[in-house]
Amino acid sequence: MTHTDTIVALATPSGAGAIAIIRLSGNDAITIAAKLFASVSGKDLTKQKTHTVHLGNIMDDTRVIDQVLATVFKNPNSYTGENVVEFSCHGSSYIQQEIIQLCLRNGCRMAQAGEFTLRAFLSGKMDLSQAEAVADLISSDSAASHQLAIQQMRGGFSSEIKQLRQELLDFASLIELELDFAEEDVEFANRDEFQKLITRITHVLKRLIDSFATGNVLKNGIPVAIVGEPNVGKSTLLNALLNEERAIVSDIAGTTRDTIEDEITIGGIGFRFIDTAGIRETTDTIEGLGIKKTFEKMEQAQVVVYLFEASPSALRASPPKGEKYSSISVEVEKIKNRFPQKPLLVIANKIDELNVTDRSAFKKQITKTLPTTNYQLLTLSAKTGEGVEELQTTLFDFVNTGALRNNETIVTNTRHYDSLLKALEEIHKVQQGIDSNLSSDLMAIDIRQALYYFGEITGEISNDELLGNIFANFCIGK
Numbered sequence: 251m252t253h254t255d256t257i258v259a260l261a262t263p264s265g266a267g268a269i270a271i272i273r274l275s276g277n278d279a280i281t282i283a284a285k286l287f288a289s290v291s292g293k294d295l296t297k298q299k300t301h302t303v304h305l306g307n308i309m310d311d312t313r314v315i316d317q318v319l320a321t322v323f324k325n326p327n328s329y330t331g332e333n334v335v336e337f338s339c340h341g342s343s344y345i346q347q348e349i350i351q352l353c354l355r356n357g358c359r360m361a362q363a364g365e366f367t368l369r370a371f372l373s374g375k376m377d378l379s380q381a382e383a384v385a386d387l388i389s390s391d392s393a394a395s396h397q398l399a400i401q402q403m404r405g406g407f408s409s410e411i412k413q414l415r416q417e418l419l420d421f422a423s424l425i426e427l428e429l430d431f432a433e434e435d436v437e438f439a440n441r442d443e444f445q446k447l448i449t450r451i452t453h454v455l456k457r458l459i460d461s462f463a464t465g466n467v468l469k470n471g472i473p474v475a476i477v478g479e480p481n482v483g484k485s486t487l488l489n490a491l492l493n494e495e496r497a498i499v500s501d502i503a504g505t506t507r508d509t510i511e512d513e514i515t516i517g518g519i520g521f522r523f524i525d526t527a528g529i530r531e532t533t534d535t536i537e538g539l540g541i542k543k544t545f546e547k548m549e550q551a552q553v554v555v556y557l558f559e560a561s562p563s564a565l566r567a568s569p570p571k572g573e574k575y576s577s578i579s580v581e582v583e584k585i586k587n588r589f590p591q592k593p594l595l596v597i598a599n600k601i602d603e604l605n606v607t608d609r610s611a612f613k614k615q616i617t618k619t620l621p622t623t624n625y626q627l628l629t630l631s632a633k634t635g636e637g638v639e640e641l642q643t644t645l646f647d648f649v650n651t652g653a654l655r656n657n658e659t660i661v662t663n664t665r666h667y668d669s670l671l672k673a674l675e676e677i678h679k680v681q682q683g684i685d686s687n688l689s690s691d692l693m694a695i696d697i698r699q700a701l702y703y704f705g706e707i708t709g710e711i712s713n714d715e716l717l718g719n720i721f722a723n724f725c726i727g728k
């Protein structure tokens with residue numbers, strides 16, 4: 251598919267900057283650019299080689315708008331595969347607008363979100379999953395999400411899918427050929443080889459599907475719920491972790507009613523902290539709603555952090571000896587029972603309030619009272635920062651970064667995940683077909699369906715709606 255029109259957009263963030271880049275792409279990109287651009291040495295832009303840079307002025311008739319550099323890329327050697335010109339101008343919003351307006355008046359139209367990358371896809375410069383990785387790369391904000399995007403953009407995952415699709419396609423053709431010779435009862439497709447291929451495909455699909463759980467958390471950050479009674483220091487801890495005062499810290503119990511989310515990066519992995527209202531039994535309706543929300547947030551979290559205070563007042567509080575912290579024990583049990591599979595970190599906060607004697611008394615009490623298994627205990631002070639680093643290390647250790655370290659293929663995109671699930675479902679049907687000696691014509695239908703879902707991932711099969719959805723999420727100018 252080729253586009254006849256030429257598009258223009260600002261490729262750098264809007265607003266003032268040292269320089270800004272305005273990008274034109276399409277058949278007429280170079281001729282339109284040449285109309286506005288007067289090279290200082292009198293060169294004609296249309297006669298220049300691809301991948302060359304030229305100094306000149308952008309002219310609105312006789313008025314100089316700016317002195318710029320014009321970079322020329324010629325079809326097919328450009329990002330979009332079309333003729334492309336990039337003007338690097340001074341980054342004033344006014345200049346940017348003036349140049350874009352000039353381009354529009356001279357025959358360009360404004361690019362839509364992601365249209366440059368859409369054109370790159372349509373002209374075969376990249377497949378669909380690589381195009382999607384471009385958007386991920388632009389939005390990557392941690393070492394992990396960056397590595398995933400780069401890996402996908404370089405085609406690691408789609409080349410595997412393409413290869414399997416091709417092998418399946420070859421078998422499909424042979425099986426369909428058998429249909430033409432139905433009378434003769436011949437088998438062109440070697441059934442043993444076919445079985446081997448289906449086993450291999452099943453294996454690869456399962457591996458990719460499983461990788462999504464890891465990929466998703468690495469890409470979007472690990473959700474961590476911070477739970478605990480009001481006033482134990484959840485917001486303070488969050489602030490200590492974020493190192494800035496974003497959550498509301500107050501002395502009135504129960505003030506953190508809404509959940510606050512924020513993200514920090516530990517060792518290249520993003521963690522999304524969800525500060526909650528705690529799970530204390532309550533008659534206050536607003537707070538009651540908060541508790542319901544807390545459980546919902548815990549459900550969504552990958553790791554739960556339960557916070558309580560180790561202050562002298564808590565240590566000397568009313569329950570008789572041996573029963574101190576028993577209510578905390580009950581809460582911890584509650585969380586463990588409700589979310590048995592979730593890593594649970596139990597944190598004793600406000601350790602700074604305990605002197606040396608209190609600290610050892612506290613340790614004794616707490617080991618006596620708390621459940622013995624399935625959680626990790628840490629003591630810290632959110633206020634002074636003591637133990638906060640250990641918390642970060644512990645959190646990092648919860649994340650399985652093995653796959654990332656080993657450079658394994660990891661699926662991060664929900665659309666790919668859906669297609670992989672559907673492809674696996676169809677491959678299961680094919681397997682059942684093999685097992686039950688299904689006739690070639692019926693088998694061919696299931697294979698075609700599986701091929702369809704494979705093709706959806708890399709874009710061999712696509713439609714306007716699908717492309718529209720994908721590229722609408724891009725920024726303009728990419």
Ligand code: GDP
Pocket residue numbers: 478479480481482483484485486487498499500501503504505506599600601602603630631632633634
């Ligand atoms: P939340 O309701 O659980 O979010 O508790 P806050 O973070 O609002 O803290 C309640 C009070 O405890 C505030 O006055 C904090 O300054 C104080 N606080 C929090 N963490 C610590 C700590 O580690 N040591 C001491 N001494 N006070 C703390």
